[in-house]
Amino acid sequence: MPRDARATCLDATVTGMALSVLAEVGRLLEALAASGQPGAIDLRSLPLTDADREQLEELLGRGEVQAELELTGRSEVWETAYPGAWWIRHRGAGDRIAAEEIAVCSVPDILLAHPDDIRAAARRLQHDLTTQQAPSAPEAGATNVETPHV
Amino acid sequence: MSDKKAATRGPLTTPPSTPVRTPVQTLGEALAERGVSRRSFLKFASYTASILALPPTAATAIAQGLANARRQSVIWLSFQECTGCTESITRARTPSIEDLIFDFISLDYHHTLQNASGHAAEEARMAAMEENAGEYIVIVDGSVPLKDDGIYSTIAGITNLQMLEETVKDAFAVISVGSCAAFGGIPGANPNPTGAVPISDIITDKPVINISGCPPIPEAMTGTIAYLLSFAAIPELDHLGRPKAFFGEAIHDRCYRRPFYERGLFAKSFDDEGARQGWCLFEVGCKGPVTYNACATLKWNGGVSFPIQSGHGCLGCSEPGFWDLGGFYKPLSTAKGDPLKWAGGAAVVGAAVGAASAYAARNLRKKSLKAAAAAATPPTAEEKE
């Protein structure tokens, strides 16, 4: 696992925090199953050592879905071995972890295409089709987005 | 003194004249044109929720708020300062999600960063004030000298006091960044030759948010701006006007050396065995127990480290009057060999130590850092008289 650069003498200590987080994930999963209520745990705000984080990742395991996103820096999302519990890791400057959470939901929002992006995509594709068929007559008012999203 | 509560934009501002504006793009629209997807907003929002200590589920609301917001006009005034605060917020590095905040604001005036100079610069300030009356944010770094009619610092032929009052008149809110703007800082240190005062001494009819620190942690500045943009409201502040999200806990409360403090294991000098073992730095002057800031959690340079992790005690730079405490290397308590006694107010041992020392530190919080240190330090010969 790539390590966060925050090296301290405590990094190798297993504090037991991973088990507490695991219990919380269990409670959130029960709530999701019972009422559809999503939840999340912000890992960055917890005093997890690197060893705790590794232990938690190992205990939660990996499930069927993994996604890598390029969003102004890398992000990784994977379903844990417990369907409905997702690990989301956002990387920032220097590939360091900028935000990290366990989301308990059917599908994390970050994987869904936003309606505004879908509308823009439809316009862009229409524009691309038009210019391909009649390159000399680009459609007026077409979006000027050139870089494909994601 | 009661805490200032979170407030919304509506009741806080009654701009004298709000010019009719043509519709401008939302941030969502503007950034989409540059290939920034809503997923990137959500990623930034997750990062922001995390640094603001909001639940991760708040990220969706933050992303929506930001996407629907207009680019925020910011006028940055620099008075008696060293530009360290600007250095901190603009820390040079590769573009990353943390820097997306700079796409959300329009920095309409900033001495160090703007291209314009002279009359053109001042005209840009005036134009931004007129176009965004009632909605722009004024960020100030540096204190304002009042002695001798404020002649000790002037810009564009007017005193800092005149420029501040003129610029803040139609602002939505003021953010004092750095301990100089928040509390007087270095210019206000004894004997304060220019009569330097913090911004909150002058501006009393607008919300003034203090982001103290020398310099402040960049995330505390950008996180506060992101909060203002997302929720169009002032975050909850402590009794010194600082956002509780960043200044709600003492360095000591979140310090990884705390277990050594609890066990009474202290470095006695910077090169002794205790220092090598990573023991608590209280006795070599650490001001962590009475300093409220986010260094121990957010850390510095993108989370690499913070002073205590690098072997140096906290200086207390985010507290009022930290320069005049009598020495960075002087323990808060000079009571020989028993800092726990100072922290707990009584002999405290075992499991009770943590709770008692935290309680004592919180009580000390009610006084200023200076008062706390004074209480913990024997009076000087002069004071005895």
Ligand code: SF4
């Ligand atoms: S006194 Fe300083 S070094 Fe010691 S635990 Fe408190 S903050 Fe950390």
Ligand code: SF4
């Ligand atoms: S550790 Fe203390 S002195 Fe250092 S930056 Fe943080 S608050 Fe300021």
